[in-house]
Amino acid sequence: MITEQPVTAVEDALHRRWRLLTPVYILLAIISLTGIVGAVLGAILLWQLVQNRTPYYADIVDEFKYGSIGAEPYSGIPYRIWRALPTLFPEHFGSLQDYSTFGFLYENDANGRQRDLPIGISRRTYRNVDVVWFNCATCHTGTVNATMTDAGGQQSTGRRIILGMPSNNLKLERFIRFLLDAGADERLSAEKLIPAINKTGPELGLIEEFIYRWYIIPTLRDGLLKRRTRLFPLLRQQPPWGPGRVDTFNPYKLIQADMPLASLQKDELIGIADFPPIFNQGPRENMHLHWDGNNTSLAERNLSAAIGAGVTPDSVDFDGINRVADWLKTLRAPPSPYHPDPRAVARGRDIFMSQCRACHGFQDSQGYTFTGEAIGQIEPNSKLGADPHRLGSYTEKFREYQLANFFVGTSHQFKYFVKTNGYANLPLDGLWLRAPYLHNGSVPTLADLLNPLEQRPVAFVRGSDTLDPDRGGFVAPPCVPPSAPADPFCYDTSKPGNGNGGHLYGVNLTAGQKSDLLAYLLTF
Amino acid sequence: MTEEIASAAAESVTPAAAKDVIFTPLKFNNLEVKNRIFRSSVSGRFDNEDGSLTQTRINWECKFAKGGIGAIISSYVPVLMEGRIIAGYATVHRDDFIPYWQKLGEAVHSFGCKFIMQLSHSGRQMDVPGVHNYARPTLSSTSKKESLHGFLCRAMTIAEIHYTIDAFAKGAWRAREAGLDGVELHAANGYLFTQFLSSGINDRTDDYGGSLTNRARFLLDVISAIRAEVGSKFHLQVKISAVDHNNVVPWEKKGNTLSESVQIAKWCEAAGADALHVSTGSLFPHPLNPPGGFSFETIAATYDAMISSGTSTLRNYFLFRYPILRPIFHWAWFRMKRGRPVEGVGEDDARAIKAAVKIPVISTGGWQTASKIRDAINSGACDGVSIARSLIANPNLPKFWAAGDDLPPSPCTYCNRCLLNAPKNPMGCYEPLRFANHAAMVEQLMTIYNTHPTLQVPTPQQVSP
Numbered sequence: 004m005i006t007e008q009p010v011t012a013v014e015d016a017l018h019r020r021w022r023l024l025t026p027v028y029i030l031l032a033i034i035s036l037t038g039i040v041g042a043v044l045g046a047i048l049l050w051q052l053v054q055n056r057t058p059y060y061a062d063i064v065d066e067f068k069y070g071s072i073g074a075e076p077y078s079g080i081p082y083r084i085w086r087a088l089p090t091l092f093p094e095h096f097g098s099l100q101d102y103s104t105f106g107f108l109y110e111n112d113a114n115g116r117q118r119d120l121p122i123g124i125s126r127r128t129y130r131n132v133d134v135v136w137f138n139c140a141t142c143h144t145g146t147v148n149a150t151m152t153d154a155g156g157q158q159s160t161g162r163r164i165i166l167g168m169p170s171n172n173l174k175l176e177r178f179i180r181f182l183l184d185a186g187a188d189e190r191l192s193a194e195k196l197i198p199a200i201n202k203t204g205p206e207l208g209l210i211e212e213f214i215y216r217w218y219i220i221p222t223l224r225d226g227l228l229k230r231r232t233r234l235f236p237l238l239r240q241q242p243p244w245g246p247g248r249v250d251t252f253n254p255y256k257l258i259q260a261d262m263p264l265a266s267l268q269k270d271e272l273i274g275i276a277d278f279p280p281i282f283n284q285g286p287r288e289n290m291h292l293h294w295d296g297n298n299t300s301l302a303e304r305n306l307s308a309a310i311g312a313g314v315t316p317d318s319v320d321f322d323g324i325n326r327v328a329d330w331l332k333t334l335r336a337p338p339s340p341y342h343p344d345p346r347a348v349a350r351g352r353d354i355f356m357s358q359c360r361a362c363h364g365f366q367d368s369q370g371y372t373f374t375g376e377a378i379g380q381i382e383p384n385s386k387l388g389a390d391p392h393r394l395g396s397y398t399e400k401f402r403e404y405q406l407a408n409f410f411v412g413t414s415h416q417f418k419y420f421v422k423t424n425g426y427a428n429l430p431l432d433g434l435w436l437r438a439p440y441l442h443n444g445s446v447p448t449l450a451d452l453l454n455p456l457e458q459r460p461v462a463f464v465r466g467s468d469t470l471d472p473d474r475g476g477f478v479a480p481p482c483v484p485p486s487a488p489a490d491p492f493c494y495d496t497s498k499p500g501n502g503n504g505g506h507l508y509g510v511n512l513t514a515g516q517k518s519d520l521l522a523y524l525l526t527f
Numbered sequence: 528m529t530e531e532i533a534s535a536a537a538e539s540v541t542p543a544a545a546k547d548v549i550f551t552p553l554k555f556n557n558l559e560v561k562n563r564i565f566r567s568s569v570s571g572r573f574d575n576e577d578g579s580l581t582q583t584r585i586n587w588e589c590k591f592a593k594g595g596i597g598a599i600i601s602s603y604v605p606v607l608m609e610g611r612i613i614a615g616y617a618t619v620h621r622d623d624f625i626p627y628w629q630k631l632g633e634a635v636h637s638f639g640c641k642f643i644m645q646l647s648h649s650g651r652q653m654d655v656p657g658v659h660n661y662a663r664p665t666l667s668s669t670s671k672k673e674s675l676h677g678f679l680c681r682a683m684t685i686a687e688i689h690y691t692i693d694a695f696a697k698g699a700w701r702a703r704e705a706g707l708d709g710v711e712l713h714a715a716n717g718y719l720f721t722q723f724l725s726s727g728i729n730d731r732t733d734d735y736g737g738s739l740t741n742r743a744r745f746l747l748d749v750i751s752a753i754r755a756e757v758g759s760k761f762h763l764q765v766k767i768s769a770v771d772h773n774n775v776v777p778w779e780k781k782g783n784t785l786s787e788s789v790q791i792a793k794w795c796e797a798a799g800a801d802a803l804h805v806s807t808g809s810l811f812p813h814p815l816n817p818p819g820g821f822s823f824e825t826i827a828a829t830y831d832a833m834i835s836s837g838t839s840t841l842r843n844y845f846l847f848r849y850p851i852l853r854p855i856f857h858w859a860w861f862r863m864k865r866g867r868p869v870e871g872v873g874e875d876d877a878r879a880i881k882a883a884v885k886i887p888v889i890s891t892g893g894w895q896t897a898s899k900i901r902d903a904i905n906s907g908a909c910d911g912v913s914i915a916r917s918l919i920a921n922p923n924l925p926k927f928w929a930a931g932d933d934l935p936p937s938p939c940t941y942c943n944r945c946l947l948n949a950p951k952n953p954m955g956c957y958e959p960l961r962f963a964n965h966a967a968m969v970e971q972l973m974t975i976y977n978t979h980p981t982l983q984v985p986t987p988q989q990v991s992p
Contacts, residue, residue, distance in 0.1 A: 011661040012679050016838055 051131035057320070058126065063330045067166060068110075070327070071125040072138045073320030078313025079136030080182070081219055082126060083207075086119075087199035091190050095181050105181070106172035106246055106466075108144060108164055122164065123173075129318075132219060137312040139327050142249065142278045145171040146468040147436060151340040162468065167334050168436040169247055169278035171468055171477070174492075176244035183234060186227025193220050233257045236264050241273050242498035246466040248444060250274040251293075252396050255311050260404050273500035274396025277444035282433045283371065285332035290379025294442035295394045296427030297402075300419040301328065307405070307417070316410050335370065336433025341472060343522035351523030354516055358509065362428035366527045371432035383425040389505030393442050397422065434527035438476030439465060445496050445503035449475030449524050453517045455510040459503045462487070465494045475525050548904050549897060549928060553597065553911050555887055556801040558709050558762040560597035560641050560911070563904060564925050565804075567891050567913035568645045568713070568766075569945075570602030570616060571954025573975070576658065578608065578618030580627045585634045586975045587954070591918055592638035595925035599635055600711055600804070600913060603647035603718070606698035607691065609666060610648030610719060613950060614657020619644065619698045628705035641708040643762065646698045648691060650719030651680030652811065654833055654950055661835075666691070668722040668729045668736065668745075674776040675810060677839030688735060688745060691719070695749045696756035699763070709762025709801070712749060716768060717810035720746050724791060725809045727773030727782030743791050750798040764802035764889070765795045768816075769876030771809035772863055782809045785876060789883045796884045804889040804913060805877040812946055814863040817916055818872045818893050819941030821860055823853050825948065825957065832951040869893040869941050871903060878908040889913050895938055897928040919945055920956050937961050 009015040021028075057071035080088075089096040097104035107121035120126060123141030127134055145168040150160040185191050193216040200207060200215070207215060237253055244250065252274050256262045276294050284301055291297070292304045305328050309319065356365060361376045384394055399422045410416045426442055439447045446452045447463045448471055463479040464487075471478045479494075487493030496503040509520060553560045566588075573583040588599055605611045605618045619628065628644070635642040651667035653660060654676075666687055667680035683691065699710045714720035722728045723745040729736045735744050746765070753763055771782025783791075792803050808816040827848040834840045846856040870893040877890035890909035894900050895917035903909055918924055920939035927935045944957035955972040962968040 011656070011835060012664050013661075013677075013835060013838055016664075016679055020838070 054128055054131040056128050057323070063326060064166065066323070067138075067327050067330065068122045068140045068144070069120065069125055070138060070323050071127045071320050072309050072312065072314055072323045072327070073127075073318045074136040074138065074309070074313035075125065075127040075134040076129045076318040077315045079127070079134040081215075081223065082133035082135050083200045083204060083215075084196065084219075084223065085124075085135050086203045087196060088185065090199040090203055091195060092181070092185060092188070102178075105178040106170065106174045107178075108146065108172065110164070123170070132214075138323075139281070139308070139312070139331075140166065141312065142170045142173065142175070143167055143281045145169050145247070145278075145436065147470060148468045149340050149470045151337070165337060165436055167282045167331065167336065168280050168433065171247040171278075172466065173278070174244075174246045174466075175249050176238070179234065180238070183227055183231035186224055186231055191220070191224055191227070196220055230258060233264070237272065241275060242495070242501060243492070244275050245492040245494055248275050248277055250396065251276065251311055252401060256401055256404075259310055259315070260401065260408070262401075262404070268398070270392075270395045271398050272396070273392040275500050276393045276442045277439070280336065280433050280437055281331050282334050282336040283332075283373070283430070284328065284334070286373035287379065287430065290430075291381055291423070291427040293397075294426055295397055296379075296381045296423050296425070297397050297421055298419050299421075301332075303415075303417055303419045306410075306415060307420075310409065336436060339435045339526050340470070341435065341475075341525035343525050347519045347522035348526055349523075350516075351519035351521065354509075354512065354520045355523050364430045364432075366432070366523075371430060371527070373430050373432075375428075377428050378430060380428055381423045381425045382428055384505070385425070387425055387505050388507065389426055389441055390443050390445065390500060390502030392500035392502075394423070394426065431524075431527050434524060435470070435475065439463075439479065439494070440476065441503065441506060443501060445494070445501055447474075447476050447479030447494075449521055450517070451476075452506065453509045453512065453520065455507060456504050459496075461497065461503075462493055462495045464491045466491050472525075475521055547897075547928070548901055549925075553887060555709075555762055555764075557760050558641065558801070561639060562595075562597040562925065563900070563911035564596040565643075565889055565911055565913035566591040566596050566599040566918055567915040568600045568602050568711075569915040569919065569954065571949065571952075571975075572613060572615030573954075574615055574617040576614065578605070578611075578616075578620060579624055580617035580631060582979065583975055584617055585631050586977065588631060588635050588642070589638060590922045590975065592635045592640035594918065594922035595929070596640060596914075596918065597911070598641035598643055598708065601642065601644045603649075603713055604644050604698070606646050606648060606694040608659045609663075610650070610691075610694075611657060611660060612647065612649040612653055612718070613655040614659070615655075619646070619701050620694065622701060625701050625705045628702065628707060632705055632707045643709040643711050643764065644698075644702040644705075644707050645711045645713050645766070646695055646702070647713035648695075648719035650717075650722040651678050652717045652719075652722075653678055654836060656836060667719065668731055671728075671730065672838060673810070674773075674779045675839070676833065676837035676843065678837045682731065685733065685735075688748075692745070692748050692752045696752035699753040699761070700756045703757050703761050709764065710753070711764045711766055711804060712746065712753075713766050714746050714768075715766040715804070715806040716808055716813065716816060720749075721768060721771075721809050724767075725771050725773060725782040726787070727771055727780040727809060739787055739790060743794055746791070747794055747798045750795060750800060754799045759799060762801050763799065764804055765792075765800045766804035766806055767791060767795070767880075768807050768809060769805050769873060769880060770807055772807065772813065772815060773809040775810060775814060775859060775863065777859060785879055788876075789880055792880045792884050796886050800886060802887045802889060802910075803880060803884060804891065805873055805880050805909070806891050807873050807876060812943075814860050815867065815872055816892065817941070817943060817946060818864065818867070818869045819916075819943045821857070822942060822944050822947060823847055823850075823857075825944045829948050829951040870895055871899055874903050874908045877903075878906075881907060881909060887911065891915075893917075893941060895924070895934065897933045916941065916943075916945060919954070920958070920961065 009018050060066040060070050089100045093100060102121050103109055109117045109121045112118050120135060122144050123138060124135050125138045144164060144166050146162050146164055148162045150158060152158050197212060197215060234254055234257060237257060257264060288301050289299050291299055298304045305324060309324055362378060364371060364373045364375050364378050384391055402420045402422050405417045405420055440452050446459055451459050460481055462482050462484045464482050467477045469478045482493035484493050484495040495501060550562045553563050573587060574580045591599055602616060603612055607620050632642050649665060651665045651673045653665045664679040664681045666683045668682060670680060670682045672679055702710050723735060724742050729742050734741055736742060767788055769788045770785050773779050773782030806816055830844050830847055834844055846852045873890050873892035877888050881888040887910035889911045891913040894912040894914050900912050917939040921935040924935055940958050940960060942958045948957050953972045
């Protein structure tokens with residue numbers, strides 16, 4: 004290349020200086036370019052890291068079903084992976100190839116198509132990644148299959164979703180086991196998962212794929228493996244949970260409280276109980292809440308339940324929780340579809356008012372009355388005689404841990420938890436939706452509950468949402484545990500924690516009295 | 528004839544002025560000047576690229592001569608083309624230029640004014656190199672770049688020093704041949720002599736660097752060479768900087784002190800100088816010379832003419848042009864001025880030098896007020912003053928004084944816009960406050976072109992090739 008000679012001495016000197024300093028300038032250019040690129044990338048990264056948003060549902064019913072309580076960031080699953088899991092593990096997702104196989108309930112959208120996410124799964128954009136996980140509706144939305152008359156007198160038959168009732172379909176243990184096993188499955192790797200993600204939606208961009216490959220998938224896998232290591236030894240010592248049931252406090256101890264399994268006592272390891280209904284929370288303020296009545300503050304109980312669902316003090320969405328909690332204060336159970344003989348009801352009411360009302364309040368045409376000398380109080384289990392495992396699963400040691408560690412120094416710091424010696428006397432509103440009965444769901448129907456222990460079913464099928472109008476509860480045919488298939492679930496009362504004893508009130512009534520009492524109870 | 532006009536001019540002086548020390552003749556060894564006012568060295572790019580002077584220069588000088596000053600010190604007149612400061616200024620490097628200078632002298636003398644040629648060499652302080660010089664670094668005492676603009680240079684060899692000494696001697700001889708009244712060696716303000724004299728610039732290790740004696744050797748050799756060339760009867764004065772203040776660019780060394788300059792002045796006297804002209808600063812322009820304002824808007828419009836002259840000029844241009852950067856230069860420039868007056872900024876320095884020598888001392892630096900000049904002379908600070916900017920503003924300034932005014936009605940504001948326009952535009956007053964409008968200012972600038980030279984049709988021999 005022919006270069007023109009510089010004309011002036013100054014230009015010549017500048018050229019020489021430029022040649023001499025070219026490497027320095029190039030280096031400086033590289034450094035500044037790197038700095039600029041780094042700053043831009045840093046800004047983008049920072050922007051992504053501070054992203055934390057979730058859809059706001061104007062309709063409180065949608066908020067309850069799909070709104071976030073803040074469980075996603077630390078406990079959830081990335082949305083794209085949630086969608087890809089059925090593709091990756093088809094053998095776990097049944098014929099519909101969706102999460103209904105675990106008892107999650109799907110609704111249809113306005114166009115009649117099944118919604119993307121089931122009830123009880125909320126979505127949040129956290130650090131610019133969409134993550135999904137549980138909300139209140141996960142455990143507190145069930146179905147009932149009945150012929151019902153609505154307010155206008157119209158009759159309808161079929162399966163209905165009832166918000167606030169126990170999630171009688173949800174097979175939570177099976178879902179958890181599936182997820183934890185998936186964490187240990189070779190298919191949950193970038194090589195298999197990314198194609199599955201791409202198959203179930205828009206293909207990941209280069210940067211997105213990079214983030215999924217090197218951060219999201221390994222992080223998810225690590226988290227699942229860690230939880231698997233924690234939970235599986237516990238689950239091995241427990242009978243199967245079955246649908247509609249959960250061990251509230253033991254996984255909470257192992258995961259949220261980080262307690263080693265070995266530090267737990269043998270008699271606290273099985274805390275499996277039914278999901279409770281959450282109707283009419285307002286009148287329940289100051290009552291002993293939870294099956295064992297270990298808390299008298301609605302707000303604290305709600306927050307504790309949210310932690311159980313995966314919320315952490317860092318991720319908690321108080322706005323979401325408070326909106327739902329306010330709404331639940333006055334949420335009434337749908338009226339009972341039963342129409343028993345009014346004369347029998349009147350007779351049964353008399354029996355109830357004299358023998359049951361003090362502990363449970365009562366139902367009349369105005370609705371439910373939440374008053375009674377012992378309503379919301381603890382009935383010592385020495386007197387009640389119910390299965391003690393759930394009571395034993397909440398310990399003084401865990402109470403101390405909760406009080407010392409959650410929301411310390413804030414107005415939300417736990418202070419109402421107590422260790423009790425029995426189970427709480429609960430109001431019975433929406434009783435027709437609450438089968439099977441007792442805290443552990445060990446007695447399938449109201450009729451069975453009025454029977455002495457030896458006449459109560461030893462093993463029965465759980466998980467049906469078809470009403471049993473004769474006995475008050477869901478249809479629960481007997482089963483023989485050793486030979487019963489896994490599905491439908493055969494509930495075996497002989498397993499630890501599944502005992503169906505206790506609450507022997509009314510068992511000595513005559514058959515006629517029991518029939519009258521049942522007639523009254525069917526109106527609840 | 529010249530003397531007749533001079534006496535006629537003297538007669539025009541009012542009786543009150545007759546006793547005024549300003550209008551008392553100043554007698555040097557070889558020269559008598561009718562009063563104490565000297566037009567200090569100033570000019571514009573009026574001349575031809577080959578160094579021959581033009582009618583415009585004659586017009587320029589006559590403007591001051593007519594105004595009543597005692598003597599004109601010419602603008603810097605390079606003794607070699609390689610020592611040009613700004614191209615387009617007349618030089619004295621060729622014998623065949625003698626007639627031009629003779630004509631200029633004649634013109635100035637016609638107004639009863641003396642004319643002293645300022646012999647100069649830029650050294651590294653070459654603002655606009657011109658076609659002769661742009662392809663080579665300038666010669667200096669040092670090879671270090673000039674500090675403010677980054678002008679390139681190369682340390683002179685001993686042979687080059689001797690050659691340059693000889694050029695000064697020849698320049699003086701040409702001035703005498705042209706009938707001029709004397710010469711002044713421009714040994715101030717950062718040009719070649721300063722580059723030898725200043726401890727802040729001269730980094731030589733030979734006989735021309737190191738001790739003050741060695742640093743002064745070049746100047747003293749030139750004085751001796753001139754005396755050898757023109758004898759002792761031709762007026763020779765030396766302009767020196769009393770203090771270098773070389774650290775305008777803050778990391779530069781301070782340079783020569785007043786006591787060193789006093790010593791240099793004594794040596795000059797001993798070597799045969801007839802007078803001393805005291806200025807300040809080891810670069811030009813300098814915050815203290817000429818003292819006054821610094822118009823960023825003006826220099827932003829003119830400094831582009833110098834961008835190609837140095838390696839730091841583009842940096843300076845940005846500092847001048849962008850208001851956000853101006854405070855940097857403003858700080859560096861004005862920090863030296865704090866606490867100093869504009870008018871008579873060099874009075875104390877001149878006084879110190881005058882106290883050490885017997886020859887007359889001329890002071891420069893903002894002089895404009897008759898009473899202050901009178902006081903300076905009467906108090907023994909100097910024997911006369913040299914003025915450039917105030918005479919550009921009012922060429923007939925002496926007439927105001929002679930009429931009893933202390934200041935002219937529209938005095939120089941020391942804005943220095945004349946200085947900052949020098950590299951690019953015609954010399955004259957650029958102070959907008961002194962003119963009704965821009966057109967009036969331009970009209971003033973154009974007055975020096977009014978008397979056009981006689982144009983001629985060249986003979987074939989005059990046209991080359």
